[in-house]
Amino acid sequence: MPCSTPYERLPSTPYVRLLVALVLVLLVAPPAAADEGPGWTARPAGGGSAGRDARPYVYLEGAPATVLQDRLSVTNPARTPLTVRLRGDGRAGPWLRFAADTVTVPARTRADVPFALALPGNATPGGLAGEIVASADGGEERRVPVRVRIGGPTLAALTVEDVELSGRTIRYALVNRGNTPLRPRLAMRADGVFGTLLDRPARPLEVELAPGRRLELTEPWPDAPALDSVTVRLRVAAAGGARDEAAASAAYVPVAPVAGGGLLVLGVLAVLGTGAFRRRRDRRGAETAGSDDTTATEPDGGQPAQESRPLAKAGAES
Known part of the structure; x- marks a missing residue:
């Protein structure tokens, strides 16, 4: 008689295999994160x-x-x-x-x-x-x-320097002379011979100046005059009572008309100089021709006098 076994083989089904796999994963997996x-x-x-x-x-x-x-x-x-x-x-x-x-x-x-x-x-x-x-x-x-x-006392000090007019651009520099950061505001005014040409009210600049910092900036001036004598004045201010102003002057002169006028003057002077030279030359020619045609006569109206000759050197003629 065959010996009986104390257990029976489990049926190999997909569900059993899945269960065994899950058990193995739980036994081998590392501790939770x-x-x-x-x-x-x-x-x-x-x-x-x-x-x-x-x-x-x-x-x-x-x-x-x-x-x-x-x-x-x-x-x-x-x-x-x-x-x-x-x-x-x-x-x-x-x-x-x-x-x-x-x-x-x-x-x-x-x-x-x-x-x-x-x-x-x-x-x-x-x-x-x-x-x-x-x-x-x-x-x-x-x-x-x-x-x-x-901690400590704060000092707000600001200067505007090196204002310069360059065509349609205004150049300048801002310097923080104090010990606290500053956010400056800028106002501009330009006056010419016939009145005010530019008047911009104060507006904040999109910059922050650290203590001791120098910043060079420009302002556009698209409506700059073609012919005028202009003075531009800049005023800056910041919190804490910091303020300063500076000015610069320049003469606006159209380049093309001035160049054309200069050439015209040179042309006129050249024509006048050429005419004067010709008149002087003609006058000299006429004086030379007149001296060649004249002859000496006797005082009583007789025969023409002998042509005078220069004195001969001693011993040249007998």
Whole structure:
């Protein structure tokens, strides 16, 4: 008699094969991605940096020639170490210094990196912004905003210089002589011999002048006169009482008529000079012919007198 087996072979059906495949996937699959966390982060340290009360940016305040300090938190929820490189960006970026420019954060760890912002002695009072940039391998970045408030008195000073009229263009330069950024406004006026030629009211310019910056600009003047003596005056102003004005003058003369008139004058002078030369030459010719036709006569009307000859040298004739 055949021996009985304690189990029976399961029927090989598509449903059974699918069930076996699912079991194998569940046994071999790695842990869920949720264990890895949401990805690495870079935030201002403190203030509940891992939760909803995290600081949205780094805020620093101080006077020129001081050093301001804070910390940056880099969190690595992965199971492998994370290496990031730190640098500053924006207007405040060159003043940022880190305890370490390259930081390796162990797996499932948070590292707090101290950094400092050194304000130079000539820093302009007011506000400016920048960023801390944390870069991981592969080019992934995290940016942390930095807001800086610099204390001290502010001085608004603005000058307009080197005004020049060039055809249908007015050239000039603006210089910020103070220690605060300025957004200037410009007004223009041009007066000629017979009255006002141009009158533009003050309007804001689409520029921002940083302290100490010089900017060369132009203004179009499509209706510039063809013939006039013009004085153009520029007036600039900005917030904080900064204002200045400058002027330039120029004579507008049509080039073609002047050139034509000059050629006409030269032509007339040439004709007059040629006529005078001919008259002088004719007069000299007539005087020469008259002297050749005249003869000497005796006082009593007799025979013509002998032709006079020059005295001979002694011994030439006997």
